[in-house]
Amino acid sequence: TEDVTDDVADGENVDEAEDTDDADSANAGEFPRNETVYTGGAEWGTYEDWNPNTDGEATFVRGFLYETLFWFDPWEAELKPWLAESGEWIEEDVYEVALRDGITWHDGEQLTADDVKFTFDLRDVPGVEFPELDEWLDEVEVVDDLTVRFHFSDPRAGQWDNVLYDREIVPEHTWGEMDREEIPEASGEDITIGSGAYEYHSHDENRARYERYDDWWATEHLGLEMAARYVVDFRNESNEVAMSQILQNELDLSNFFLPGINQVPEFGESVHTFYSEEPYMLSANTASLIPNHDRSPTDDADLRRALAFSIDVDDIVDTGYQGIVEKADPTGMLPLWLDQGFRDDEVVEEHGFSYDPEEAERILDEAGYVDEDGDGWRETPDGEDMELDFIVPSGWTDWELAAEVIEENLHDVGVNVVLDFVDPGQELDPRRDSGDYDLVFDNQMLLQNHLFAQYFYLYELPVLDEQANRDNPHRVENEHAWELTQELARLGTPPTDDPDDDERFMEIVSELQEITLEDMVIIPLWYNGLWSQVNDSTWTNWPSDDPDTPNYYPTTWANEFMLGGLMTFTEIEPAG
Amino acid sequence: MGRYLGRKGLIYALTLFVAVTINWMLPRFMPGDPISDMVSRAGLRDPEAAARMQAYYENLFGLDVPIWQQYLNYWGSLFSWPPDLGISMWSFPRPVGDLVMGALPYTLALLIPAILLSWYVGNKLGALAARRKALDNTVLPVSYLLTATPYMWLAILLVWFGGMQLGWFPSSRAYSGNLVPEFSMSFIGSLALHWVLPFLSLFLVALGGWAIGMRNLVIYELESDYSNYLGALGAPPRLIRKYAFRNAMLPQITGLALQLGVVLTGNIVTEVVFNYPGLGLLLLNAITSTDFFLLQGIVLFVVIGVLICNFVIDIVYVWVDPRTRTGLQGASA
Amino acid sequence: MTDMKSSPAGRSGAAAPAPDPASAAPGQTATTDPLGAAPALAGRRRSEMLYFALRNPKVILGLSVIVAFLLFGLLGPLFSEFGPRERNAGPLGAAPSSDFWLGTTWTGQDVFTQLAHGTRATFQVALMAAAISAFIGMTMGFVAGYRGGRLDEILMMITNIVLVLPVFVVVIVVTAYLGISNTATQALVIGLFNWTWVARAVRAQTLSLRARDFVDLARLSGVRTLSIIRREIAPNMASYLVMTFILLFAGAIVFAATLDFLNLGPRGGMSLGLMLQQANQQAAMSLGLWWWFVFPGAAITAITGSAYLTNVGLDEVFNPKLREM
Amino acid sequence: MSLHVDDLRVYYRTVHGDVQALDGVTFTVEDGEIMGVAGESGCGKTTLSKSLIRLDGRMRHIGGTVELDGSVLPLEDDRAMNRFRFTDVSIIPQYAMSAMNPIRKIGTMMRELLESRGVDFKQLRPELERRLELVGLSRDVLTMFPIELSGGMKQRTVMVLSTLLNPSLLIADEVTSALDVSTQRAVAETMAEFRDREFVTSLIFVTHDVSLVYQIADTIMVMYAGKLAEKAPADTLVKQPRHPYTQQLISSLPEVGVRYEEQQLAGIPGTPPGLLDPPGGCRFRARCPLAFDKCVEEPPFVEIEPGHSVACWKAM
Amino acid sequence: MLTVDRVSKVYRTGAFGTNQLTAVQDVSFDINPGEVVSLIGESGSGKTTIGKMVLRLASITSGTITLDGVDISTYRGRGLKNYYRHVQGVFQDPFSSFNPIFKADRVFAMLKGQYFSSMGRDAWQHKVEAALDAVRLDPAAVVNKYPHQLSGGQLQRLLIARALLLDIKVLVADEIISMLDASTRIDVLNLLAELKADGLGILFVTHDLALGNYISDKTVILQKGVMVETGETTAVFTDPQHPYTQQLLASVPRLDRRWQK
Numbered sequence A: 001t002e003d004v005t006d007d008v009a010d011g012e013n014v015d016e017a018e019d020t021d022d023a024d025s026a027n028a029g030e031f032p033r034n035e036t037v038y039t040g041g042a043e044w045g046t047y048e049d050w051n052p053n054t055d056g057e058a059t060f061v062r063g064f065l066y067e068t069l070f071w072f073d074p075w076e077a078e079l080k081p082w083l084a085e086s087g088e089w090i091e092e093d094v095y096e097v098a099l100r101d102g103i104t105w106h107d108g109e110q111l112t113a114d115d116v117k118f119t120f121d122l123r124d125v126p127g128v129e130f131p132e133l134d135e136w137l138d139e140v141e142v143v144d145d146l147t148v149r150f151h152f153s154d155p156r157a158g159q160w161d162n163v164l165y166d167r168e169i170v171p172e173h174t175w176g177e178m179d180r181e182e183i184p185e186a187s188g189e190d191i192t193i194g195s196g197a198y199e200y201h202s203h204d205e206n207r208a209r210y211e212r213y214d215d216w217w218a219t220e221h222l223g224l225e226m227a228a229r230y231v232v233d234f235r236n237e238s239n240e241v242a243m244s245q246i247l248q249n250e251l252d253l254s255n256f257f258l259p260g261i262n263q264v265p266e267f268g269e270s271v272h273t274f275y276s277e278e279p280y281m282l283s284a285n286t287a288s289l290i291p292n293h294d295r296s297p298t299d300d301a302d303l304r305r306a307l308a309f310s311i312d313v314d315d316i317v318d319t320g321y322q323g324i325v326e327k328a329d330p331t332g333m334l335p336l337w338l339d340q341g342f343r344d345d346e347v348v349e350e351h352g353f354s355y356d357p358e359e360a361e362r363i364l365d366e367a368g369y370v371d372e373d374g375d376g377w378r379e380t381p382d383g384e385d386m387e388l389d390f391i392v393p394s395g396w397t398d399w400e401l402a403a404e405v406i407e408e409n410l411h412d413v414g415v416n417v418v419l420d421f422v423d424p425g426q427e428l429d430p431r432r433d434s435g436d437y438d439l440v441f442d443n444q445m446l447l448q449n450h451l452f453a454q455y456f457y458l459y460e461l462p463v464l465d466e467q468a469n470r471d472n473p474h475r476v477e478n479e480h481a482w483e484l485t486q487e488l489a490r491l492g493t494p495p496t497d498d499p500d501d502d503e504r505f506m507e508i509v510s511e512l513q514e515i516t517l518e519d520m521v522i523i524p525l526w527y528n529g530l531w532s533q534v535n536d537s538t539w540t541n542w543p544s545d546d547p548d549t550p551n552y553y554p555t556t557w558a559n560e561f562m563l564g565g566l567m568t569f570t571e572i573e574p575a576g
Numbered sequence B: 001m002g003r004y005l006g007r008k009g010l011i012y013a014l015t016l017f018v019a020v021t022i023n024w025m026l027p028r029f030m031p032g033d034p035i036s037d038m039v040s041r042a043g044l045r046d047p048e049a050a051a052r053m054q055a056y057y058e059n060l061f062g063l064d065v066p067i068w069q070q071y072l073n074y075w076g077s078l079f080s081w082p083p084d085l086g087i088s089m090w091s092f093p094r095p096v097g098d099l100v101m102g103a104l105p106y107t108l109a110l111l112i113p114a115i116l117l118s119w120y121v122g123n124k125l126g127a128l129a130a131r132r133k134a135l136d137n138t139v140l141p142v143s144y145l146l147t148a149t150p151y152m153w154l155a156i157l158l159v160w161f162g163g164m165q166l167g168w169f170p171s172s173r174a175y176s177g178n179l180v181p182e183f184s185m186s187f188i189g190s191l192a193l194h195w196v197l198p199f200l201s202l203f204l205v206a207l208g209g210w211a212i213g214m215r216n217l218v219i220y221e222l223e224s225d226y227s228n229y230l231g232a233l234g235a236p237p238r239l240i241r242k243y244a245f246r247n248a249m250l251p252q253i254t255g256l257a258l259q260l261g262v263v264l265t266g267n268i269v270t271e272v273v274f275n276y277p278g279l280g281l282l283l284l285n286a287i288t289s290t291d292f293f294l295l296q297g298i299v300l301f302v303v304i305g306v307l308i309c310n311f312v313i314d315i316v317y318v319w320v321d322p323r324t325r326t327g328l329q330g331a332s333a
Numbered sequence C: 001m002t003d004m005k006s007s008p009a010g011r012s013g014a015a016a017p018a019p020d021p022a023s024a025a026p027g028q029t030a031t032t033d034p035l036g037a038a039p040a041l042a043g044r045r046r047s048e049m050l051y052f053a054l055r056n057p058k059v060i061l062g063l064s065v066i067v068a069f070l071l072f073g074l075l076g077p078l079f080s081e082f083g084p085r086e087r088n089a090g091p092l093g094a095a096p097s098s099d100f101w102l103g104t105t106w107t108g109q110d111v112f113t114q115l116a117h118g119t120r121a122t123f124q125v126a127l128m129a130a131a132i133s134a135f136i137g138m139t140m141g142f143v144a145g146y147r148g149g150r151l152d153e154i155l156m157m158i159t160n161i162v163l164v165l166p167v168f169v170v171v172i173v174v175t176a177y178l179g180i181s182n183t184a185t186q187a188l189v190i191g192l193f194n195w196t197w198v199a200r201a202v203r204a205q206t207l208s209l210r211a212r213d214f215v216d217l218a219r220l221s222g223v224r225t226l227s228i229i230r231r232e233i234a235p236n237m238a239s240y241l242v243m244t245f246i247l248l249f250a251g252a253i254v255f256a257a258t259l260d261f262l263n264l265g266p267r268g269g270m271s272l273g274l275m276l277q278q279a280n281q282q283a284a285m286s287l288g289l290w291w292w293f294v295f296p297g298a299a300i301t302a303i304t305g306s307a308y309l310t311n312v313g314l315d316e317v318f319n320p321k322l323r324e325m
Numbered sequence D: 001m002s003l004h005v006d007d008l009r010v011y012y013r014t015v016h017g018d019v020q021a022l023d024g025v026t027f028t029v030e031d032g033e034i035m036g037v038a039g040e041s042g043c044g045k046t047t048l049s050k051s052l053i054r055l056d057g058r059m060r061h062i063g064g065t066v067e068l069d070g071s072v073l074p075l076e077d078d079r080a081m082n083r084f085r086f087t088d089v090s091i092i093p094q095y096a097m098s099a100m101n102p103i104r105k106i107g108t109m110m111r112e113l114l115e116s117r118g119v120d121f122k123q124l125r126p127e128l129e130r131r132l133e134l135v136g137l138s139r140d141v142l143t144m145f146p147i148e149l150s151g152g153m154k155q156r157t158v159m160v161l162s163t164l165l166n167p168s169l170l171i172a173d174e175v176t177s178a179l180d181v182s183t184q185r186a187v188a189e190t191m192a193e194f195r196d197r198e199f200v201t202s203l204i205f206v207t208h209d210v211s212l213v214y215q216i217a218d219t220i221m222v223m224y225a226g227k228l229a230e231k232a233p234a235d236t237l238v239k240q241p242r243h244p245y246t247q248q249l250i251s252s253l254p255e256v257g258v259r260y261e262e263q264q265l266a267g268i269p270g271t272p273p274g275l276l277d278p279p280g281g282c283r284f285r286a287r288c289p290l291a292f293d294k295c296v297e298e299p300p301f302v303e304i305e306p307g308h309s310v311a312c313w314k315a316m
Numbered sequence E: 001m002l003t004v005d006r007v008s009k010v011y012r013t014g015a016f017g018t019n020q021l022t023a024v025q026d027v028s029f030d031i032n033p034g035e036v037v038s039l040i041g042e043s044g045s046g047k048t049t050i051g052k053m054v055l056r057l058a059s060i061t062s063g064t065i066t067l068d069g070v071d072i073s074t075y076r077g078r079g080l081k082n083y084y085r086h087v088q089g090v091f092q093d094p095f096s097s098f099n100p101i102f103k104a105d106r107v108f109a110m111l112k113g114q115y116f117s118s119m120g121r122d123a124w125q126h127k128v129e130a131a132l133d134a135v136r137l138d139p140a141a142v143v144n145k146y147p148h149q150l151s152g153g154q155l156q157r158l159l160i161a162r163a164l165l166l167d168i169k170v171l172v173a174d175e176i177i178s179m180l181d182a183s184t185r186i187d188v189l190n191l192l193a194e195l196k197a198d199g200l201g202i203l204f205v206t207h208d209l210a211l212g213n214y215i216s217d218k219t220v221i222l223q224k225g226v227m228v229e230t231g232e233t234t235a236v237f238t239d240p241q242h243p244y245t246q247q248l249l250a251s252v253p254r255l256d257r258r259w260q261k
């Protein structure tokens, strides 16, 4: 307890100091509109966690304040060097990173291999990000000031790439002073000395403000410059506020979910999305209907298959989302992987599904789900009444709408489903984690660097009482698939230097697709968008599908920021 | 008078006791376990780590001692200085007291002027209406309309009309996004501009109620025995109205205490509509993020605030109404 | 002494029913002494009351609006081919037109249909909640006023405690913890916290009715306490109880709408407050879909306003002093 | 001078029509006279006293005049009447308990009232204190709130205030009804004393208690159903009443000393007529043992001997 | 015979009964069949309180009241109901004694429901008519009327008739004529006197000495809850001993002489 309160106390002091000193630097507390980019949509809590070593840090802690060794470009599906100049597997189980020369921390100290080692050595401290890294990373070796070698007990190349663009490097000279065990508990903004393009300026409940760090290494090394002197990020208060802000040019970049944005008069004038027509947004994750494999009757693949055929996803996309999302591929793969050609068309041809209620009824009839007692609802093959409990987070209007469409669809084929609108945090999460449901929505198949993540999500074992890390909420137990998944994680995304590996990769991916579709593990429905709207009245050159503009993923979401969000800020230009 | 205040004091003390106790009980005895929720949200894979975290939080929030001791500690922490309201989960690890104190000025800035001005203007209007038929025919219907208007609707209309259509006033937050709180003209100007619409929505609805109440009370007082007597002795209407007004004020003062809760309600929804960073919005954030400690802190604060206001009003009442000072029956024959 | 707060001048009815938590409760502050009204009421035949009621423009206007909305809530849904949440019932965000009388929401839901269902739900909740508050408040008031003594002290202490509590905040919190799942629960929660002023007002009335000789006479006839309250005292307060119920109803409407607006209401259904909530949340103002939030708000205002108006009118009917003649 | 009331008619407006509460009364009160007004409940006593000083919202002046000290009172014009109120005609209300503003000190209230009437309160103050003393009150009452006084003290304070400007006519409507016999006596005697000291020129003392009014009144006027029945010097009215109603009324009063075993009294059968639509002719006729054909015509109120007027065909 | 023996009544008022008010102190008298006892005193002297104690409408703080030797405070439920068969009351305000929204003869129906539920319709009708006859009321004039349609005198007589339906031995008459007009009050008084002749004991409560004098056999003078004088009515009125009684008598307005200065 003491430690935390200490930190809090420190935070307070800084808070007060900030009001007097720092504010002056911002031109007497005001941020000139033409020098400031306003963003919003990433912060769901409050700006309290400034610790890059833990999950859930404030927006821009990753990327602006602290930086990673690489970033990931989803268009090309490959890592691009950032703090690192290069990185490669020099042995089967050794990965070597070469740092760029001359990178300094905001306080002027050099960023060296020691800092990298320090950062990764924190992996065994409870509460630090990547809790399982310790299980397969053996040792971090400093070769020289700019060279680090990572020795693996289990070289999971795919998973490692994920760490490389996700883990912020922190300075040893500040964090090293702290007791290691206390590091996860640090949170105040006194720990914001990083290497990035922006420095912490100030924050309050509703917004965080950053000011450009003018000696940023990337200017020299990569010729990148941040046009905006200030970045101010708003907390998620309500869609309504965000909507009016983006329309009134009080926000430059909004990463809120704003259905209807494509219908406002300003759309196409000052307000834009990545695509100027459907689906308007890039895809961020796959929203799926999750059947519970651990409960009857959803443990029956035939039933799951029938459900898949009975859902009219187009209706959800058109009415629930007004066309701002795209229907998902039956494999659940994000467009990025489809573009990479990882979809096995033959498998999908044979085992895929589409909206076809008649087919659904046929499957149900065949599997013995028939309405014997004539109450209009089908019973299970055992003749028991069937009522599927579909938990839906209340207040998430798009999902509520989608659930209602599914309810209608299932009713149409005689399957009785009951919508159970529950509080998202209080009831839904615990029930999903503990498997207390028949059907639930989930969208944790995220935009990441490697397909292994998708299959981790689908097959991770063992199934615990509480599936708290959000993988495998459907509780499928398929040892074979899990082994394939783990093998997949050891392979880099093709093309790599090793054609055998690439071939194996394709084999595994095909097989996993087949298992997944055959067993109908989950029912992928649509891709949730990488919600993003810009107002180009003050800043232009935002990413879009127009060839004249950059095409980075324009988001400020912490987990996706190193997928192009950061690069977006290097490209924008003042309007006029 | 001593007895009167003594009795009031007893009621307040009991109310405080009940409120604090209920407040303490809610997160402990209601369905759902806030700590487990928090742990499960952290998404720990390792059950042991989860257990450690659970223990850590239980210790942090003082839930690892026997229940009676938690209760005593709760009282103890309230009476320590500064009062320790625990730590927020929504804005972990900020102390609840900090958050409440941060939001309080905004709420007060809305509530105090809204309550006092609506009371004052409403009473004046009501008294005027009681006097002139023409005014009565306009003030009364408008007042009924206003008082029947739900706060949130008026707020929405104001946002739409004043904020969006006319664009005269900003329609969300307490100050413009390009400012940092500080003592400067631009900041204060921005505060003032953002304050107008939420203030208006509170002010207008409350205004109607006061005006109607005052009008009716004045009419009632004008028919009272002392008014009749004055009239029979040829006192000018001005004097009679003055007396009636003064007497009618008394129930309106008591009404002020009773209306506190109502205006508070209005304040919550108004803050929600305008995204005004006061206690109401904080309360809703606490609820949506199931931050029980924050919720407790706010409720406690509000309850104590209301109690204090009630007490102040009681004292004012004693001061304006001689009857409370001299005991109830005529003292000496 | 217990009543100091509400009746500083000793006119218990005058200031008692003020603290109607969800509204500014107009007109009640000066509801002239209802006890003055009681004998007056008694002195006339009921038909005469009806005569005045049917001739009082306020009562007529107020009641017609309420009844109109009630009918709208009851019958409106039958005239609509859509469900209240049915998307794509019409074009998206269409302004009122001959096809969609009140326009459509952002997702093409028919505002008319929503309004009809919402009105129905709103009436349901408000009537139930008002009934519950009335029951609790009146029971407390009758018992405290009739029994007197220590029981009275205790009941009034409880009442005063609840009275000082910021009820709405308490209800919000309770609602948040319980997670209101249906209209009945919502009505119950509202009802459970919204009775204090009723208890006080009814108690004050009972106290004075109890002092009437006919109560003693009933006792001398061997009639039991409960029957005395039910058959002797309550009927004499009928007019007052009716007015109380109307005010409770109006208060509950706003109360429920406010809860719904904060998304603390029942899930899945449709209510006027929920319409406002959705309009607000889905940025109807920014999108210029005024019909989405103007109609439900106007409906709430019209119903509560009419309830107040009816109340004032009834006051005039029951209370000859106020009648303009 | 004196008070002349001539054919005064004052009705109440109701939805059912006019209540003819005061239907043509004519009488005179001489300077220095205490006139008692008696009659059954609802006969119009209060209506009469109100008419002379301030009509309430529902009262309508239908006809007739009231002349006080030579000037005709503008009964209908509330503003114009103000000139006469307090200075010329004043009233002691029945509700003395609540006649004073509860939240003003009594002295302050008096000052504000008097100053609003253009009277110099400072100058009047010694006289005020003298009169308070006269009714047995200390000057401290001026610094008290009404609630601090007992009922009797309030009653006396109001008496002093109402008569402070020495009105020529004072109206006292049922001022003693709620009081105990001993207080009743004190109040009644104080009124007589006020007349004797010429604080008031003449006094109309309204009550339903004939025995009480007999104690202090010079003349007594009996009303029945909105009309005058009989007016006579007190002794005459009590000892030799001419109107059958008065006779029966007097003989139905139990007196100390009268016992059932010795002398059984009898009441007047029947009830007075409603005033909404009263019968023509003599209004007492339905209850009158002496009624005859002529009574369907309205009997005039005529003086049968000096100072003694009666409205009865039989008495003429 | 009803005996009131050193009865006192203390009211508790204020918050949690912190204030005490002694309304009646050590009052004793008895009422024999065919006897009228008047209880005379000024406002607040405790007259009504005594009446209420006799009627068990107020509890007795100390002392006892017995009816035919049985302590009435022991009666509960059925016993109390039975007590009311023998002891009944009529109160001051005829208009407040009737529930204004019901017809006046409901007071009879109430008794039928409680005491004569098994009695046939006709027999009951008969009984009511007999009682009305005893108070000299024309059934046609009073049955099926609302209280406001009847005069005060009629109402009070209805109430007496109601009491007569039961087999009463003692009637408590609390200021039953003070609200009536002079012209009708004497008839009610006469009625009481007739009932007394039939053997009824009456506790006649009044503040009006003339009325007490008119019908009572014994008189109790109360001052602030204390009995200051009691005795045969003729004796008390012709030769009052206590100064308070003397003062009261001197203040009564009379038609045969004016107040002496």
Ligand SMILES: Nc1ncnc2c1ncn2[C@@H]1O[C@H](COP(=O)(O)OP(=O)(O)OP(=O)(O)O)[C@@H](O)[C@H]1O
Pocket: D012, D013, D014, D019, D020, D021, D039, D040, D041, D042, D043, D044, D045, D046, D047, D048, D058, D208, D275
């Ligand atoms: N405001 C009113 N509206 C209608 N009728 C009224 C009103 N006030 C009095 N009356 C009627 O006028 C008649 C005379 O009333 P008034 O008060 O003058 O009688 P009163 O002699 O003073 O009776 P009491 O002795 O009961 O005071 C009565 O029949 C009464 O019903």
Ligand SMILES: Nc1ncnc2c1ncn2[C@@H]1O[C@H](COP(=O)(O)OP(=O)(O)OP(=O)(O)O)[C@@H](O)[C@H]1O
Pocket: E011, E012, E013, E021, E022, E023, E041, E042, E043, E044, E045, E046, E047, E048, E049, E050, E207
């Ligand atoms: N319920 C009660 N609670 C407290 N005090 C009471 C109560 N009833 C009467 N008293 C007090 O007891 C005293 C005697 O009252 P009671 O009614 O017996 O007097 P009373 O002689 O009947 O007077 P009145 O002539 O006015 O009817 C009074 O001081 C009164 O205030």
Ligand SMILES: [Mg+2]
Pocket: D045, D046, D047, D174
């Ligand atoms: Mg009168």
Ligand SMILES: [Mg+2]
Pocket: E047, E048, E049, E175
């Ligand atoms: Mg009494």
